[in-house]
Amino acid sequence: MLYFAYCTLLDIDEMHKYCPSAEATEVASLPGYRVAFARYGQGASGGGCNLQEAEEEEVLGLLFSLSPGELQALDSIAGVPKGYYKKIDVSVIAQDGGNLSAITYVVPEPLGPFQPSPAYTRPILTGAKALQLPPAYLEKLEGIIRAAQEPGG
Secondary structure (H helix, E strand, O other), X not given: OEEEEOOHHHOHHHHHHHOOOOEEEEEEEEEEXXXXXXXXXXXXHOEEEEEEEEEEEEEEEEEEXXXXXXXHHHHHHHOHHHOOOEEEEEEEEOOOOOEXXXXXXXXXXXXXXXXXXXXXXXXXXXXXXXXOOOHHHXXXXXXXXXXXXXXXX
């Protein structure tokens, strides 16, 4: 199964904490979305990365090949059973321009903006830089993170 990581699991070391045998395959893009941060359940402190529809934008991410057992573990870690995240099917564009089917996670019923801590966002930027994502995308991602970390962000 292909998993599209667009947030904290862009950092391969972070992914391997949860799924040690996950294999990074390639960078891919998900058109029509942008990275966002949303609150979910558990009061004001619960939240994380989310996808927000944005017609003219795209999200760059890393595809991982996961075993069914790893995907089940990732579901649990993401809080799918608690309703924090839900798994969705996405069609991403591979480096060769072809379409690939993958899954990813989104907050199903966002309760407003989420203010991520520097510790939460560190693997996002570490992974994006290690993958050598385009400078314009890195700049946009850094801006999204800065805006989300501002009070009332």
